[in-house]
Amino acid sequence: MPTINQLSAVTSVVASDLLPLYSSANGDARKASMSVVLDFIEANFGSPEFTTIINAPTSSGFNILLAAATSNLWLIINPTGPFAAGTITLPPVASCYDGQQIIVVCSQSITTLTLAGNGASLVGAPTALGTGGFFALRFNTLQSAWYCVSQSLGATTTFSNITITNAILDANGNEILAVTPASSSAVNHVLVANTATGNPPGLLAEGTDASIGLRFETKGNGDIFLAPAGTGIVRASGVEVVTLTASQTLTNKTLTGPITDAIKTGGVGTSTVALLALAYPAATSKGYRTVVVDATQALTAGIGAVVAGGGANCVPVYSDGTNWRIG
Numbered sequence: 001m002p003t004i005n006q007l008s009a010v011t012s013v014v015a016s017d018l019l020p021l022y023s024s025a026n027g028d029a030r031k032a033s034m035s036v037v038l039d040f041i042e043a044n045f046g047s048p049e050f051t052t053i054i055n056a057p058t059s060s061g062f063n064i065l066l067a068a069a070t071s072n073l074w075l076i077i078n079p080t081g082p083f084a085a086g087t088i089t090l091p092p093v094a095s096c097y098d099g100q101q102i103i104v105v106c107s108q109s110i111t112t113l114t115l116a117g118n119g120a121s122l123v124g125a126p127t128a129l130g131t132g133g134f135f136a137l138r139f140n141t142l143q144s145a146w147y148c149v150s151q152s153l154g155a156t157t158t159f160s161n162i163t164i165t166n167a168i169l170d171a172n173g174n175e176i177l178a179v180t181p182a183s184s185s186a187v188n189h190v191l192v193a194n195t196a197t198g199n200p201p202g203l204l205a206e207g208t209d210a211s212i213g214l215r216f217e218t219k220g221n222g223d224i225f226l227a228p229a230g231t232g233i234v235r236a237s238g239v240e241v242v243t244l245t246a247s248q249t250l251t252n253k254t255l256t257g258p259i260t261d262a263i264k265t266g267g268v269g270t271s272t273v274a275l276l277a278l279a280y281p282a283a284t285s286k287g288y289r290t291v292v293v294d295a296t297q298a299l300t301a302g303i304g305a306v307v308a309g310g311g312a313n314c315v316p317v318y319s320d321g322t323n324w325r326i327g
């Protein structure tokens with residue numbers, strides 16, 4: 001037979017054209033038509049297209065069996081509701097080809113998901129799916145294994161631990177929560193706790209130390225805000241935190257600054273008008289007496305004159321249940 005290079009070339013072929021080949025089954029040289037070669041390629045070529053399979057399980061414990069396929073598979077699972085358990089049995093390992101992919105999408109949550117390799121091993125396969133969760137598998141012939149190459153486990157995904165090295169970002173890539181560099185000797189941390197209806201959520205210090213404080217710091221001259229929602233109350237160790245801008249009824253606080261409990265007991269204390277009004281509003285302090293040091297009115301204003309702050313007069317005052325007055 002002349003060498004290939006001695007033959008005349010053709011620019012197109014037909015199904016009946018013949019190709020020389022060595023037949024391993026027969027142990028010698030044979031010929032095959034183009035149609036035979038084409039049949040072989042079609043039977044063994046893995047199509048890059050996906051064959052779509054839609055399955056709608058109706059009860060927990062379902063098992064979806066994926067048959068042998070010569071293409072990639074897109075499995076859409078539409079359960080009739082959230083299920084506790086379900087199984088996906090992959091195609092028989094003997095039928096799988098190198099690089100074959102399977103994409104799985106689920107419209108409901110599956111608490112316990114089992115993937116059966118059907119003769120192949122599985123690496124990184126998910127064990128649960130949340131609503132809208134999905135994952136992708138890719139087959140490796142050499143290791144006879146399916147590898148999970150991507151996944152998004154959905155809205156109800158549960159993770160035992162998540163490692164964050166820098167920050168949690170919002171949809172625009174801006175920091176929501178930044179973390180400090182990891183400490184190899186860290187033993188204390190912050191615990192965030194949710195609660196049932198009628199109870200406030202908690203931000204607590206937790207760790208191995210017997211006593212653990214909880215600190216709030218700023219960078220530069222920034223402000224610190226502890227802001228409850230609605231009419232919620234900020235508490236420290238279960239006790240209401242004092243505020244400077246809101247009315248409060250405090251039953252377990254002692255003021256040792258410019259206003260003292262001497263006001264309540266009939267003794268003498270001193271205060272500015274603003275602090276006096278803040279700590280002892282006239283409406284709840286009827287009969288109380290004290291001295292203010294910044295009244296705009298002098299004693300010549302007369303007994304009973306309503307006092308206002310911002311001045312330099314030191315005058316005795318009393319509460320009539322409506323206003324603080326000179327007297």
